[in-house]
Amino acid sequence: xxxxxxxxxxxxxxxxxxxARSMRLSLRPIKxxxxxxxxxxxxxxLVQDGAKTLLVLSGPFFSRYSTxxxxxxxxxxxxxxxxxxxxxxxxx
Numbered sequence: 025x026x027x028x029x030x031x032x033x034x035x036x037x038x039x040x041x042x043x044a045r046s047m048r049l050s051l052r053p054i055k056x057x058x059x060x061x062x063x064x065x066x067x068x069x070l071v072q073d074g075a076k077t078l079l080v081l082s083g084p085f086f087s088r089y090s091t092x093x094x095x096x097x098x099x100x101x102x103x104x105x106x107x108x109x110x111x112x113x114x115x116x
Contacts, residue, residue: 025077026078028054028056028078028081030083030086032082032083036107037081054070056085061089067100075102080104
């Protein structure tokens, strides 16, 4: 399972890592640094490394590009889970 995280989601990554360890799941963590992030390259790397699923943790740069991330996940055939705090997006 690929995991996208950055410094703003370090606590979430620690929790995901502990949960994965307890379930004996193998993680392919990718810590993104220096925004803006190059999601196209990240997805190419995940596919090359054999990731079968993807977990995207919550962070301002992940939620801002959630549509692009979802499109890349679909294009690369990676079932994905997103953890976004969309408090800035309120229903009208």
